[in-house]
Each structure stands twice: as C-alpha cells, then as structure tokens.
Amino acid sequence: MNDRLDELIALAALGELTADETTELDTLLATDAGAASELADALDVAATLQSSEPLEPPPRLRAAVLASIASIEQVPADDVAPDPAVTSSPVSLDEARRRRRVSTALAAAAAVVLIAIGGLVVATRNDTSNDPIAAVLDADDVTTRSLEGSLGNTLEVAYSADEGAMVVTGDDVPAVDDDETYQLWIVDEAGAVPAGTFRPDASGHVGVRVDADPSGSVVGVTLEPSGGSEQPTLPMLASA
C-alpha cells in the first residue's frame, strides 16, 4: 500500500474522485494486485453504511424511472470499458460525451413529458404520399412552428391537415457526421413515434416531408446513427 493509493481509495468511497484521479487510480489498480480488493472492500463498507437506514422513495419515482429508461438506449457493451474503479467516471472523451447525453436525458425527457401532458392526441398517419414539400407550405390551412433547442432556431415545422403531412424546413442546420442522421419524433405521453430522418445538404438546407400529424404533440429532433433509431437518443436537440 502507499499513501496516494489510500488517498484515492478514500476519495472513491466518498464519491469525490475527479476524472484525472479516476485515471490515476485505475493505473494504480492495474499495477497493484491487492489494490482492487482494497478498493472493493472500502466501497462495500461505505455503501453498507450509507444504506444502513433504507429510505423508501415515493411510488411516483418508480413510475418515472421505469418510464424514462423505456425510452433511453443502453450504452452497448462494446463501448463500455469494464470499470476498475467502480466509480463510473469517464474514461475517454467519447465516453464523457455519452455520459453528458445520458445526464441530460432525464431533463429532456421530463421536459417532453411536461410539454406533452395535457390530453394531447397524436394521430400519426402512415399512408405514403408523393406530394411535394411546396404543397404543404403553400396549403391554405398551413400552420407553422419553430423548433427551439441546441440546434438553434434553425428548423420550422409546417403542417397542413388538407395535405395530411408536415414539412420540416431549415437553413444553416449544422452538418452531421457520415454515420449520423437527424431524426424527427412526434412525442406525446404515450411515447415518441419516429417521424423520419433527414440530413442537411451541403449548404445546410433541410426540407423534408413527413406524412404525420403533429397537432397537439411535441415535435422533436435527435441525433441518431445512420438509418435512425427505434427510440430517441436523448437529448432532444430541438423541439416545439
């Protein structure tokens, strides 16, 4: 044992390791066979002490947790290095990025739920249509709204009941990597329904028509792997 290892184990048990310290601890663990069990024992005792007076959370929390995980993707095993320090601190930039996305997921999910609550009804139409984008934008009954969020106010949703379709348009939309795509979602209290994917062209322009009715629902945009996802990968980059 050495003093620095003891200090890092204390900080791990306290939940107060910085990212750098986590890396340092992982390095020490890799070179000291006994260190891992020292850490495991310390965390075990600390957890036992901290849970010595169990506290039943309110039932609504259970419902909220189960609802939120139902729409949050798990980080695949391939992307997750085993966690020597059991502290789940970021081990790479990519992992840190994922963690940020996850940490904001709840806020986004909660916001979506709050916005969507109020007895809204979604009536997604899946009938295909080849009507052009202009038909929606020029329709007599067209209504529009701007999406807001980290994408900036770059996207607008137009909907025409006559056309039975919505159109998402925008300029200066940030480019995405080749293996990524934006995906539209229509969200109500029942969940998020995928509503198509889109990528801006070279000039940042977006124009996509979706045969769906977003009336009374939230329209959201996420960044997804190419081809889109079954469930949104939060956070919502833009919504309204």
Place this chain on the structure above:
Amino acid sequence: MHASSTLLAEPRPRGVTLRLVEPGEVAEPWHHDGIRSVTPDLTTLIERVQHGDQNAFAEIYDAVAPMVFAAVSRVLRDPAMSEEVTQEVFVEVWTHAARFDPEKASVSTWAVTIARRRAIDRVRKEQSQRNRVEQLAQRRPEVAPLTDDAVVTRIEGERVGRALADLPPDQREIIELAFIEGLSHSTIAERLGLPLGTVKGRVRGGLQRLSGAMGGAT
C-alpha cells in the same frame, strides 16, 4: 420496507449515539447479512438488464431503490432533489449496465457508489461548500429525515454496529459525518477545522478497520 418508515417517525435523540438493531426488530433480510447477501440474485438480474430486460431492471429498482434513495438523501437532504438524483442514478444503472462487473462489486454497492458520486456532484453544482454549511445549520427537521448533529444509525447487523462503535473516536466521527451525515470531505474538514489530508486519512483508516471487522477480504 416498513422498518424505514417506522424509523422515520421516531424522534431522534441529540448527541452522538449508536443504537444496534435489536433481535426481532429487523424486517429486511439484508439487514442481517449486509449488502453482500443479496448479490447473487441481483447479479443474475443485472445480466438480464445488460441485455435490455426492463422487467429485470424493475426488480433491481425495487431491491436497491431504498438504499440508493437513502444514500442520496444523506447528501442532499432536499427530498425533491434527492428524487431527481435517484432517478439519474437508475438511468445510469440502466444505460451503463454493461459496465457492471460482478467481480468488482455487488450490484448494491455499485448502485450506492453511483448514488454517492452523483449526489456529491449535485451538491457541487448547486451550491458552494459555504452555502452547504449554512444550509445545514438552517435546515428544518421535517424536510430532513436524516439527522445532522445527532447521529443515530440503525446499522445492518451487529457486526457493523460493533465495528463502528469500536472505531477510535477520531475515525468514527469522520466516518459518521461522511457516510451517515453525507458530508463531503472538504465540508467535514471545514466543520472540524482539520486539514483535508487528515480527513481523507481517517476516512481510509476507518473504512479499513470496518472492513476488517466485517470480515472483508483484507
């Protein structure tokens, strides 16, 4: 978990005292044997969670949520914030289930470790340590089920209870402030007027002694 709700209704005596769980008083099996005893079942469940099984996740939630919520509440005190952070903890358990390694920790220890870290992170985000100390001083008892100056621990078995009682007073004080009161080591240092290194050293020494007394691997 009826034991906890009963406990919460009790007025807390002042002063640092430790009360062991009495025979017949313990309602939850894991009180007897500690966190390790539930490991096998939860480990099986989390393997299913690693494959996206939401039902298995719900079972894990039911098993460890009172521990996680307790650990978070110790640090945060505020019930609404504790609920938020507890939700974050379980989202992390879900999203990072693949990270769980049964050779490194039990599911309970893993979840409670995440809980402590996230709760501490939240404290740091929400307020400076100075505000934290002031808030503790002004805290109303009804929003804080856990004690402040009075440390009354219902310990999960006589082993831990005795072990804690047998710690040297300087280690025991720090251990209780950190893991029963839920204070960060810098807050403890500030409150007691001790160097940070001293606090960390006593945390480490106290945990080592407790682990030895509880029959840990060391």
